[in-house]
Amino acid sequence: MAAKRRRTAQQEHAADVSTYVAAGGEESVQRVITAVYAVTKKLDQWYVRQFADLDLTQGEWSVLASLARAGDTCLTPSQLADLSNVAPSSMTHRLDKMAGRGLVQRRPDESNRTRTLVSLTKDGWALFSAAVRESNVVESDTLRDLSDDERHELARLLEIVIAGLDDIDA
Amino acid sequence: MAAKRRRTAQQEHAADVSTYVAAGGEESVQRVITAVYAVTKKLDQWYVRQFADLDLTQGEWSVLASLARAGDTCLTPSQLADLSNVAPSSMTHRLDKMAGRGLVQRRPDESNRTRTLVSLTKDGWALFSAAVRESNVVESDTLRDLSDDERHELARLLEIVIAGLDDIDA
DNA sequence: ATCGAATATTTCGTAATCGAAGTTCGACTT
DNA sequence: AAGTCGAACTTCGATTACGAAATATTCGAT
Numbered sequence: 001m002a003a004k005r006r007r008t009a010q011q012e013h014a015a016d017v018s019t020y021v022a023a024g025g026e027e028s029v030q031r032v033i034t035a036v037y038a039v040t041k042k043l044d045q046w047y048v049r050q051f052a053d054l055d056l057t058q059g060e061w062s063v064l065a066s067l068a069r070a071g072d073t074c075l076t077p078s079q080l081a082d083l084s085n086v087a088p089s090s091m092t093h094r095l096d097k098m099a100g101r102g103l104v105q106r107r108p109d110e111s112n113r114t115r116t117l118v119s120l121t122k123d124g125w126a127l128f129s130a131a132v133r134e135s136n137v138v139e140s141d142t143l144r145d146l147s148d149d150e151r152h153e154l155a156r157l158l159e160i161v162i163a164g165l166d167d168i169d170a
Numbered sequence: 171m172a173a174k175r176r177r178t179a180q181q182e183h184a185a186d187v188s189t190y191v192a193a194g195g196e197e198s199v200q201r202v203i204t205a206v207y208a209v210t211k212k213l214d215q216w217y218v219r220q221f222a223d224l225d226l227t228q229g230e231w232s233v234l235a236s237l238a239r240a241g242d243t244c245l246t247p248s249q250l251a252d253l254s255n256v257a258p259s260s261m262t263h264r265l266d267k268m269a270g271r272g273l274v275q276r277r278p279d280e281s282n283r284t285r286t287l288v289s290l291t292k293d294g295w296a297l298f299s300a301a302v303r304e305s306n307v308v309e310s311d312t313l314r315d316l317s318d319d320e321r322h323e324l325a326r327l328l329e330i331v332i333a334g335l336d337d338i339d340a
Numbered sequence: 341a342t343c344g345a346a347t348a349t350t351t352c353g354t355a356a357t358c359g360a361a362g363t364t365c366g367a368c369t370t
Numbered sequence: 371a372a373g374t375c376g377a378a379c380t381t382c383g384a385t386t387a388c389g390a391a392a393t394a395t396t397c398g399a400t
Contacts, residue, residue: 087357
C-alpha cells in the first residue's frame, strides 16, 4: 500500500527547498533547515501518540525533561516557562496539574521568598525514564539507515551549530 | 556579558545527552536527536519574534508554508490540518481568520462537494515570500560556522533520515 | 434504487494558552 | 530607615485549540 506513493520523501523535500529558494531563501541554508524541520515534525507526531499511552502531553513532557536535565538543581516556574517556550502564567496551571498527579513538587525558596522551587518526585523520575525508553525506540528507528560513523558525523555537525546559537541574538 | 556564562552550549548539550542515556536511551541516538531539538527550539524562539513583526503566528505560518509548498495544487482543510499537526476543527477557525485577512481563499470542490479547496491569494504569496526572506537571515546566521562542504554533508545525512521516515509507522 | 458506511467540514462545549494587571518580596538609593 | 524600582509568581479576561457530536455528500452493496 505504501508503494503507491506518488513522490518519494526526497523528491518532496527537494521540491520544498525549491519553493523556499524561489521565495528568496539561500539554497545551502534552506536545504538544511527544511530537512531539520521535516525530521522534527515527524518525531513530534510520534511523540504525541506515544506519550498518550503514558497520559502525558508534550507540554508536560517538556517540564519533566527540563527538570531531569537540571539534575539535582531545582528550577523555578519562570525558568521552566523559558525552557518550554511558554508564558509563565501557563506554567502555573501546568504545574498545578502535574503536582496534583504527584509528578512534581513545589516548595518555597527560603533564601528568596518570591521564588518557588520545583523538583521531580520519585514518580516524576519514573515517568521520565519510561518516556525516554519508549521514545528511544522510534528515535532509533529514525536513524536506522545511518551507520555509526554517519551518526557521529551528524552529531558533530549539529553540535557545531549548537555551539554558535547563543551568540547570535546577543 | 555573554562571557560569564557558566557552561558552554556544548557542555550543556553533553550533560543533556548523559541524562537521557542514564534514563535508558542509546548514546548514538540521543546525541543526534537531542541536538536536532536544541536547534529547532532556538529557531522556534526566533520565528515567533520575527513573525510577530508580520502579524503572523506559527500556526498561520504553517498554513502559508503548506500551501506554498503545494504550488498550484489546492489543499483541503483536512490536509492542512495534517500538515500542521492540528485538529481539523482548529483549522476551520484558523482559515476563517486568514480568509478574513485576505491571505487565503476557500472555494467548493465541484467534483466532490463535501470538500473545500484552499489556495493562497496574491497577498498570501507576498506574505509567505516576505517571511521566507526574513527567516533566511537568522537561519543563515545559525549555519554561519559551517563551511559549504559541511552544510552539504549535513543536508545529505538529514536527507537519508528523511528518506526512511515514511516507512517506519507503516 | 435505496439503505448503510465512510469521508469532509463545521458547530459546540471544555480545556489550555496568552498578555496584562495584581501581589508579594528583595535590592538599591538617599 | 523609608521609599522606589525591579523580579517572581499568580489571577483574570480573552483568544486559541481540542474532541465529540452534527451536517452534508459520496461510495458501495444488496
